[in-house]
Amino acid sequence: MALVSSTSLLQAARAGGYCIGAFNVHTLEMLQAVVEAAEEVQSPLILQSTVGTVKHLGPDYIAAAATVASNRSGVPIALHLDHCSDFQVIMQCIRAGYTSVMIDASHEPYDHNVAATRKVVEAANAVGINVEAELGRVGGVEDDLVVDDRDALLADPDECARFVADTGVHTLAPAIGTAHGIYKGDPDIDFERIARIASKVSVPLVLHGGSGIPDAQVRRCVELGMSKMNVATELRIVFSDAIKAVFAANPDENDPRKYMIPAKQALKAAAIEKMRLCGSVGKAKDFRP
Numbered sequence: 001m002a003l004v005s006s007t008s009l010l011q012a013a014r015a016g017g018y019c020i021g022a023f024n025v026h027t028l029e030m031l032q033a034v035v036e037a038a039e040e041v042q043s044p045l046i047l048q049s050t051v052g053t054v055k056h057l058g059p060d061y062i063a064a065a066a067t068v069a070s071n072r073s074g075v076p077i078a079l080h081l082d083h084c085s086d087f088q089v090i091m092q093c094i095r096a097g098y099t100s101v102m103i104d105a106s107h108e109p110y111d112h113n114v115a116a117t118r119k120v121v122e123a124a125n126a127v128g129i130n131v132e133a134e135l136g137r138v139g140g141v142e143d144d145l146v147v148d149d150r151d152a153l154l155a156d157p158d159e160c161a162r163f164v165a166d167t168g169v170h171t172l173a174p175a176i177g178t179a180h181g182i183y184k185g186d187p188d189i190d191f192e193r194i195a196r197i198a199s200k201v202s203v204p205l206v207l208h209g210g211s212g213i214p215d216a217q218v219r220r221c222v223e224l225g226m227s228k229m230n231v232a233t234e235l236r237i238v239f240s241d242a243i244k245a246v247f248a249a250n251p252d253e254n255d256p257r258k259y260m261i262p263a264k265q266a267l268k269a270a271a272i273e274k275m276r277l278c279g280s281v282g283k284a285k286d287f288r289p
């Protein structure tokens, strides 16, 4: 089927009390691995690329590969642009065929964040695709985005409600204590805050920094109303480790298939685990036309 907007996927997840994994991919093999994972367990899927990957590969290449994967697949797939503060890049991705975009103006004052988000929502509504925005600051590093942990401010539940009303945004990523990258200790998640935000906001909520959150804590976040979980670093490590293992065993290997195929298999297995954790296994059938 054709790529779908992530809005319908995430609204169903929120209503059904489960979560959909959004997996950052950087190569064709990574994209294929997570699509194969979704097909194997019949899960809806959100493919994600960072601005860095968009600049590296080109939004048209990424959208073309995602479109081919989706057309060949029986599971619903959305293509999402992760953290972007540049309106031009967002428009390039929409034009290339992305079905979901994140405008991240969370580092700006509230009114600027509202204005920037509204502008993207208007453009996205014209073509029927999803917009995600962020309130508060998620800690850690993503591409060249660096947030000092001490300055990572958590989202205020009342402001979340006001923000959704002010912008018409389709999905919201409130900062609730998670961070990008791999955690040094356990993440310090404010579960009570998630519950309060979910009680005030009806749009699907997005959990950033999904790499390395203990499974029980992910399940609790999902129960409390998180409908999308972003996973990037953890999958990159799995993929890279499989390649390193091939070269450790055979330093002279020079056939990309010999290291890409095991890397794909390792990534696929890791993605399936995340889909099980999210509770999205078997949910693809809810979206058959």
Ligand SMILES: [Zn+2]
Binding pocket: 083, 138, 142, 180, 208, 209, 230
């Ligand atoms: Zn993020």
